[in-house]
Amino acid sequence: MELRDLYVRFRDPKTIKALAKEIELEASKLANPINIMEVCGGHTHTIMKYGLLQLLPKNIFFIHGPGCPVCIMPKERIDHAYILAMQENVILCTLGDMIRVPGSKGSLQDARSKGADVRFVYSPLDVLKIAKENREKTVIFFAIGFETTTPMTAALLESAIAQKMTNLLLHINHVTVPEVMRELIDSRDEHIDSYNNQIDAFLGPSHVSVIAGSKIYEEFPAKYNRPVVVAGFEPVDVMEGVLMLVKQFNEGRCEVEVQYKRSVTREGNRKAQELIEKYFEKRDLFKWRGLGNIPKSAWKLKDAYSDYDAERVYDLPKEEIEDHKLCICGDILRGMAKPTECQVFGTACTPAKPLGSCMVSSEGACAAYYKYGNLL
Amino acid sequence: MQKHITLAMGSGGEESSELLEKLVFRHLKNSYLARAEDATPLESLQSPCFCTDSFTVSPPFFPGGDIGKLSIAGSCNDLAMMGAKPKFLSLSFIIEEGFSVREFEKILRSIKNELAINEAVVVTGDTKVVPKGSVDRIFITTSAIGERKIEASQRSIQEGDSLLFSGDIARHGACIFAAREGIELESEITSDCASLWPIVKRLIDDGITIKAMRDATRGGVAAVLNEWARATELTFEVDEASVRVSQEVQGICEILGFEPFVLANEGRFVLVVDPKDEKKALKILQEFNEDAAIIGKVTKSYPGRVTLQSEWGTKRFLDMPSGEILPRIC
């Protein structure tokens, strides 16, 4: 297969326009407007970049979910990365936008300008190579991501153990999707009714289900009466996912469906799941920036591997750091507000100087609105 | 002559003159350099224009060019974009000890070639050799003086003007990324590195009213348009379907997660013309590159911003690229 086949058909203007028409037709039969939460920041990015909101009828709304691993990282953990990077003889490796996110002490980019050795890797396995080439240094991998990247971190650890590496440590920040979805549905404010969640349906990210299977979402139709469609990241995928959800409402169904049949199965990748379970166990609580502590929503290394755990080898501060008072990221993630409703959106808070988590990575809702605008 | 460049060759003694005589002068000699004095007297110029740039591209050799070609095209293009004919250049090398003499000679040949295309000459220069590890192989600095033929400037851009681009986008950036990341594609991406003066000369000679020109180097087309939008408080509306991106370049962008609009070009430029001239200008651009196209227009819909119209009728901002667009590309 050619690389081109992976995206060309899924950005075809004719297909997109045809899907928009079909959605409009289906949506005209809806009894009530529906709010679809796209859980993953990748979907938010696709929706904004390709202007899909402009193609949807007036009774379909998107709520931009918390699925961006960089955006949900609480400041105290970004500080961990900064502190580790500033240690003598340490090389700190991480993925993607993590380098730009400011904690309370600054970003990893700032650490680097102060002399720290911070490296950006495309894949966790690159860290192994760096560790081998720098035996006299401690190489720390600041691991982030959802179910998609967790198995790769586990594979890194497995190779490190097999090759008896003694200079490689991990700082684990891997989080899981179903737990945060549950938290969002359950969230209530005793005093303000409008604070009950507004989510009617979910669009689930395909790459998470390639690993974890579509089965992880089965509780949502079953227990919460919320349908889920697992969809890919190209505009055609997202539009098709929306259409499938609208049809479920019109046909009175409520189930998990897979749009991205290209590589998602119910069971997912068993090998990858086993790899995760071998090395990781759930944390009792993990703080999500903007949302607070969520039970069992993140992984940590099992005790048996504590020698590889940077959180245990180094003494890192535990105190929580609050976000800016004006930031309404929590409300945005729950669907109570749109980024443009924030008082400081685009003024005091911009991607270059983010006040809150949603402005941090290009997959955050505020950053995507800022970058692409919500035109027309 | 030795196979590798040594520290002694940059020290001003016997070996230095060997490097100069046998290599540099052999390729670049002209009556100005032949004077071999501390500074070179020049004749007076009409409406002179002056610019400088440094080149540190890694790797120094890439499909479609090398650091030598880039260093001449880069500075000459800066002049050409101001409507100035490149005339005189300075050329300085900083070379890492141990760099191969053969490769250095290849670079000199490309320099000679590119100078000929611009009908310009090197009139002064310098060569330093530094210990291993002080620079990455070879760095080049060039400055260039030219004579301005027209008054092209962003200040002349008005609502209603047409935007053209001189070819497909993002080739140089994608080519360097592919080389650095060791990404192998079915067909290699060649850099678009080239001198622009010949195209600009044709536009001027054929009487096109050029409002402004800018070569879309670092930050790509997105950076050029955003800088103009901010400076003029106008809107630059781009029609995405009209912008050509080659399949290989799009492939690299998919792999690395970039938008082609932010990747560098080294031989392509954005041209703003009066709408009455757009067809004629397009024809000339297409003589040089068939992928040249009219890509949009200047309006007032979102002052200070650049918008991108998709093929399915939606619209979004095309923002200024931010953060590190990682490796050294020029």
Ligand code: SF4
């Ligand atoms: S604009 Fe900034 S401060 Fe406001 S909600 Fe978004 S991230 Fe928070």
